[in-house]
Amino acid sequence: MSNSTALATVGAVRTDVAMVMSAEEQYVTFTVGTEEYGVNILSVREIRGWTPESRLPNLPPYVRGVINLRGIIIPIFDLRARFGGGPTEVTKRHVVVVIQVGERTRGILVDAISDILTIRKDDIKPPPDVEAGMIDAEYLSGLYTADNRMVTLLSVERLFATETGDVDPGKIPA
């Protein structure tokens, strides 16, 4: 589990920055359908327009495929499909949020970027108990209310960790 050390380092860096910003964190938020999600800005490496992916065989539909990010090959995950909304019908307006987790990079296909929020840590509410099996709550790090909108904050470390082999390659939800 060499990854855990890498994650720990990322965590440590983030803590330092957070302290400077007096317990505040910045989140990039984006929409998938009518829902809004946020990921910590420090894990976002870049945001790019949709480019056609190359498909990978025998994988669940939310694994869109791989793209070439300046010479490295990164997987693209379809967040809508992952959350049960079926595969995204991509257009030129769709965007990919490129996320760095430790040494690894992955892209998340979303509908649109909506905002950058500065969030006080104290204002983050824990996710409610969700019915077992309904959603895998592991990758939810909390909920936040911004102007009457609910923003679901995602833990990038856990999001798609299984699929990328970070956790256990044997347990891929089919």
Added chain:
Amino acid sequence: MEDLSRFKQTYFDESAELLAVAETGLLNLTPGAVDLDEVNAIFRAVHSIKGGGGAFGFTDLVAFAHEFETVMDGVRNETIPVTTALVDTLIRANDVLGQLLAYAREGTSPPPGVTDGVVDKLRHALSGSGPAGETGAAPAAAPAADAPAPVYADDEDDEAGIFGDAMAAISAARAENGDSDGRTRWTILFKPKADLLLSGNEPTFMLRALRRLGEAEITCHTDALPSLAAVEGEQLYLWWTVELLASPDVEIEDINDVFEFVADECDIRITANAPPPVPVADAVPPPAPDTIPDAAAPDVAAATAAEPPPVQAAAPPAAAPAAATTTAAKPAEAPRRPAGGEHAGLTSHTIRVDLDKIDRLVNMVGEMVITQAMIAEHVRELPQGEFQELLEGLEQLAQHTRELRESVMSIRAQPVSSVFSRMPRLVRELGGETGKEVMLVTSGETTEVDKTVVENLVDPLTHMIRNSIDHGLEGPEERERMGKPRAGTVHLSAQHRSGRIVIEVADDGRGINRPRVLSKAIEKGLVTPGSNLTDEEIDNLIFLPGFSTADKVSNISGRGVGMDVVRRNISSLGGRIGVYSTPGEGSRFVLSLPLTLAVLDGMVISVGEERFVLPLTNIVESLRPKAEDLHGLVGQCDVMMARGEYVRLVYLHKLFGIPQAQGDATRGLVVLVETEDGSRLGLVVDEVLGQQQVVIKSLEANFRRLDGVAAATILGDGRVALILDVAGLREMSRHADHAGTRATTMAAQLASPPAALPAPSQRLETL
């Protein structure tokens, strides 16, 4: 002998680096602000050069380095004050050391006198510091005091002229006379302890080194030698006395240096029979400081403190003509001396480069290959017949790109001998532990392969050799009963074969005990009882995780972590492993690995919207079959007649679930592919787009491994294409053809490590 020259090469290369280290250190040496770490670094550098030089018997060099080192030692102990003049002398000494190294590398002896001026100054520095009181006051006074007397760096021509000639004359005279005139007669008693040989020392070398110091008369004393029956091979019974007639510049330290490494293990007495004469150099009156430009230089340097006189670097060219003329005037001396008065110094024939830099280069070449492919793709769309020059230019570019790629790859290539050379020891130890007699034969050690491949070979090979000795080879008695030689042989070989490196570990042991392997596999639940397996399938059971036939767990093997790990390691390198065994005659493990993990020649094919790359090494041919060539085989799969052989057809679109594919072999194409173990199958694809070099990109770096996929690459248009793993496809297809669904069977779990290799588990389940 060749080995020794290789070490010499390393020594010279390292010395060049050490010289640079010393020079940097010397340049930083500031009077009044001495950094002891810096001084230590210089001292160590000089000391290392001396030590290595001693080992190779470069006596002149060692003698000089010794002088140098002594002064550095003084600086280190703060008994010699650091002055600008001293630093200049030391820098000069460093240069001279470089020259001596260069002479040593060429195998020529340095011209006499080359060191004298500097040696004088070094000694001067040493003696000047002697009286205790002086040291403190020195820094200010020293430059003034030192400046007039010594010969400075740029007096090269002078040295070569007056000084050097005098020296040459003297030594020539000595050579002619041949008698002990001016020479010292030393008597050396060398009585090593009996176990000297056990520490790996060889008295012959020391005696030889003594002989290099002068004319030596060596007497061997055999009085301690016991009778032949009592002689033990590893004990030393001899001792020696040496009468050495050495030139006056040989000092007792030089003789002591010979015994440096064995001083504790020997009784050594060195006596000088004649009083050591005054060193010759001292006898020659030091030349007046006549070279004006440089006499000034030290003072300038004193102002800038750390900077050496810049003239120094420029001096040799100027010196050369002068020296050349003097040599011409003195023909007797000419043969001894190379054309220039001063040797150009030590130049290194190798460089050490950070691996990251090479990797960047490799990446860059990779990007270039991609760009080149991209241009080639666009050019194909140009109207034919036009742009002839452009096309020719591109053709050349392609050629150059390929050559560049090969050159870059060869930088990373290393012979497998670095791995092979570790094995004899392993074999020796294992032989001892198991009580078996084992002979290791290696061949093809010079076969080159990428550094990463070499590094990753150590573990698998260690495991395999362990396995061969522990499981394969019989004990000596058993072997004799079988009519085999007592000692078993393990043959380790490497060779290039069709763009890959093939490594074999073969033993002449008992071979795989198939009934036992099978019963063990059934016992462990890896095979259903009553299964009917072929010999090959049984042999391959040993690669299953958790499989071991050793009756008891030993230190060596038997824990069931072994061959499955080997297989996993090898396949993670893009390689495969196969086993061939004949009962009673032995087993042969064959590894096949790509030569590089960076680039491969591939064929781009398309299926539906997707494009894939097939490694060229796997492709036999591609053809479009007629309908009558195709047959169904017991309703399970399609076969095709190709060149008198039936091959199974594998539909890539079915295997990978690709929509909108042609799906009909008679309208698409069949690419006949062959795996490393020689089995063939026909891959049904839509189109073959063309041959191309592709840069292998890891899919696992950011994602994970996939069945049937070896890696990924980026095509000319910037899109990603998957590189197919033919053996993996074969396994997938076997499974798909037989059982339909993949995920439900236990086999899929068993084969969860990359199923690139024949995975018997998958087959067994379906039988």
